[in-house]
Amino acid sequence: MTQADDVVSIRKLSVDSVDKSRRIRLPGLDPDAFRHPLDRRATRTLQRVPGFDRAVAKYIEWGVERTQYVENTASGVKVGPRQLPGIYAVLREACAVLDIPEPELFVRHGPVDAYTAGHNHPYLVLFTGLIDIMDDDELLAVVGHELGHIKCGHVLYGTMARIVGGAMGVGLARKANAIVGNLAAFGLGAGLAAWSRKAELTADRAAMLTVQDPDPCVRMMMKLAGGATRWLDQMNPDAFLEQARLLDDMADESMLARFHRLRIRATGSHPLAVERARYFDEWLHEDEPRKILGGTYAVRAGSRRCLACEKSARPTERFCGVCGTGLAVWTTTA
Structure with missing residues (x-):
């Protein structure tokens, strides 16, 4: 069987044989069944950084996640059966597939983005810029990705990484700024950012297990990288995946290209857009996703x-x- 046949078999197993309104449920699914090896390794590395346990304890003690929750409650729209029921249905479907309790979901005016926070009481935030350019399956992939962070225990470290990176700087309480200072003193900023990039690869796998079709997941990544409402019908996922191969060719040919790619990698909280899609595509060619969707998993x-x-x-x-x-x-x- 060729690699292309592997991907087709995943699609046939999960889409042709199952009505989209009744996707395959994955009860009891252990997150380690689909966790990316780089995520597992990065987590171990982060936990060995001196002062990490102390920083985590301070984060929880100072209640930064509560500050963020209040901000979203005050500034966003809380999704439920009577508020944006279509988006609420997407959340319920994703939770049923991944077998996790329903978190709260907020919609806020903003960029093409989404995130998950709340270590003790997880919640999702979807920004209107993202909702506006995603179709139903792509939005399900986004929600499945965010729920993957919850299922895999990423939320605490991920929220800390966003604070250190400044992505959540506006509106945080003074204690959040104090935490940033402490984390910088502990030298954890780079470690958190490196961990965050690897955690995204695991969450992308959760997205596919939720939608159970690779195509919306790649389209979702492509639109996050450069989706423009006016031209969405002209975007090509296959061409997007080809960019990753081009990037590899450039790195093979030039030491300068390798240096620039390393520099870009080291400064972001997410993997490079096309490399993220390539990691995802490589996983589709393994036996693991097909076995999970077939009911064989830890x-x-x-x-x-x-x-x-x-x-x-x-x-x-x-x-x-x-x-x-x-x-x-x-x-x-x-």
């Missing part, structure tokens, strides 16, 4: 899996939703 401790057909289910279910096998043949997977 489950969290306390989750149940049917011994008869190997499908996962919630701990509270008494019968397998696929083959109907009873509780006697369920097992808890640690």
